[in-house]
Amino acid sequence: MKPSLVLKMGQQLTMTPQLQQAIRLLQLSTLDLQQEIQEALEANPMLERQEDGDDYEGTGGDGAPDAQDGGGSESSAPEQESLYEAADPAEATLGEGDWNESIPNELPVDTVWDDIYQSSASNLPSNDDDEWDFTSRTSVGESLQSHLLWQLNLAPMSDTDRLIAMTLIDSINAQGYLDDSLEEIHAGLDPELEIELDEVEVVLRRIQQFEPAGIGARDLRECLLLQLRQLPVGIPWLEEAQLLVSNHLEALGSRDYSLLMRRMKLKEEQLRDIIELIQTLNPRPGSHIEASEPEYVVPDVIVRKNNGRWQVELNQEAMPRLRVNAHYANLVRRADSSSDNTFMRNQLQEARWFIKSLQSRNETLMKVATQIVEHQRGFLDYGDEAMKPLVLHDIAEAVGMHESTISRVTTQKYMHTPRGIYELKYFFSSHVSTAEGGECSSTAIRAIIKKLVAAENAKKPLSDSKIAGLLEEQGIQVARRTVAKYRESLGIAPSSERKRLM
Template sequence: MKPSLVLKMGQQLTMTPQLQQAIKLLQLSTLDLQQEIQQALDSNPLLELIEDTSDTGSNSESSDSSDEHQNELTQQASSNSSSDDNSTDTANTSSQDQENEGSDSLYEDQWAEQIPSELSVDTAWEDVYDSLPPSTGNSSSGSDEDFDYTARNSTAETIQSHLHWQLNLTPLSDNDRLIAIAIIDAVDESGYLTCSLEDIHESFDPELEIDLDEVVVVHRLLKQFDPVGVAARDLKECLLTQLTQLSADTPFLEEAKLITQKYLHLLGNHDYNQLMRKAKLKEEQLKQAILLIQSLNPRPGSVIQDENSEYIVPDVIVQKRSDRWTVELNTDATPRLRINASYASLVKRADSSSDNTYIKNHLQEARWFIKSLQSRNETLMRVASCIVEHQKGFLEYGEEAMKPLVLHDIAEAVGMHESTISRVTTQKYMHTPRGIFELKYFFSSHVSTSSGGECSSTAIRAIIKKLIAAENARKPLSDSKIAKLLEEQGIKVARRTIAKYRESLSIPPSNERKRLV
């Protein structure tokens, strides 16, 4: 074949840098968007934040008036004063300064005499320094009073650090301390021992001549540390350790120890009839013993959690005003930007120098960035308003009134592609009178009803949760029974679907929900 030139016509979608930036900002969460804005502010000198100028304006007005008043006083003083008056004023000023210095030093001497040279052991700082003079004490503003130094600067405590702190306060020999450290290092986040005592014993150097009995004794000591039951090898040992710490006159203590020691598996299976028969307990005795066991902590390590609080900042706020649901953007979530007018005025059209090119390029980037932010806010508002319009029943009556909704419905309503709606609703949150929800929460599949309508899966989950909450604890509802109850309401749902919805709500099956009460 000979090489030749051929002309063809076709359409091709090109992703411009502006479009790529708009899509990138559209799918970012609030925290990620704030980081992106901060990076843009650091890299582009033509971008700046729009700060609240309400207080600044009042301060500037007051400062201007004070400056004008000061200028008037200066003019009057210059026209009416003489050299003699100036010398007299200087002398008076120096004498007043000396008097002030003398009074201040006298006051400080008197205050210092009130402080004892040595403080007793139980003396607190506030007992002596509570009545500091205003001139010498450090002034604290209202914001400083609300500042929680411990919460912002302290490191999160772990179960190991908590146990090591108690170990340092316990007098032990060198070998026992090594054993205790090895046991503490083998404790997991729940507070349980992750390996056997034999493995811990074999891990030591034979030259130390540590016996297994020493490991058992130190392990028994560690189980008494706070929280009680920590470093236990299983649930039975953890609960028994906590029961032994209770007072001997605790009601139904012996029954609780008997159940925990021998019949804990029956209690876990909720086989109360066999439990009463084997333990030879009456129903009331079993009920009180179970209540005592339920008051214990099966996961002692959960008392000390190494978790940082994560806060959700809503992107949109929904409120009801004058019998209408209104949607507005959360202005506190995203900073407002503008172009620095001083730098923008330095751009010259005909100048091709490097400085002018630098400013011109950053000016164009700043305009694109601000336009992309505006496009993101407009798209988010349109999608959120459409969701609120479609889910008014949820806002009025709750989850049971949730309507089925898919991405295609919102895409048709706002005239956008489904992929765009997916980006907008991912990691975006809406603040409503019923709580803060992700925009994805309002989308759910549907189930046909006997009347030919549709019911949302979210509404079905709410109905299942309501039925289980009102069930008889002695005879909990099975999945088949719940399916029949829903069918009576005109909702056709299979038993397997009920089981799937129940598991998504973290609700155990009927045999595990059985109670004596």
């Protein structure tokens, strides 16, 4: 076949840059959106924040002047124009106080920096202010290794022992246990030092006396024993607790209380007191010291009840309002094709697109949140057990959007309700058929399982089969495997591990 040119007509969907920007903003969380807005404000001079009670005169709906594409006379600039004018260089260079003082050409030899230059620390609150906590506002989380090294610097040791101690501390994981065996640690030391294995074990014993108690243990038994040995001698049942941990920890882990009472020749009340003492110990001593920063959740939607009706509103504090800077928009001239004017025109168009994308995001989020609240009013009134089945398709049909759009809106978006803060994904759950032909959501079933476990007999906890039978008595047909899956998602241990002594 000869190559030839053929003209065909067709249709295809093309994602414009504006649509791509709107979709990207739609799936951002609140914190990511605030960062995106800050970057846009820094990159586009046409954008600015709109504060409460701060509005330009003669501006359109997007915050720009009505005649912004016209000649744009500078006489219509707002009174806030002075905020964008360059300050006098002399005023910008000199301030008040010590900054106005001239610096001599020759300084004494013992001159201190703070004697000549104003220190930024002078802006901090004085030490007399009890409310000022410098450590809590400037420090980051302390790691377990740094905490142990701080104690090591206070302990008198030889250089060789200090080297061994630092190697051991590096081998301690975040839970407080020693990851490597002493033989492996000893093999990794410099052979020229001629360090014996006994020396490594002696240094480990010294580290195990550091805080928190139980640090540097090689297994759970040693960790619990280290903590028991650091307790005061007069504590009741201390010796029995040490004996139980040393010889019968496996039986305690399997909840075989009858075997423990028989082997240790104890009564049920005595064994209960011993177990209560052991339960005061921490099996993960390193978890007390964490270096991670706290993560905060900013709700996107606020739901409150007013006059018997649930009302939905966007969190205005998390949604900063933007507008087009009227002064810069007036500088754009219609017929001017210079590079500066073209740049400003492009920035103005991008600012309008960005504001429109934000408005579209807020409107979509409001529609979806309203439909969720309308569908889950029973949950807001009565709790998890009244949660109704809900899938993305239901909300997509109600608001006239695609399921992928609903998925983007509900990801990493949070709703503040009188019952707490929940991710929008939390309100979606599959359904299980009931005996009457109705439907029950998986969230409601989880709430019922949690309620049944909380009310069970601690000596004879409910098995998964028993829970499935109790649910069937309530008209909810759930298989044992489904009960086990829901129980594990709730973080509830199996019945063999929930057994307790009353």
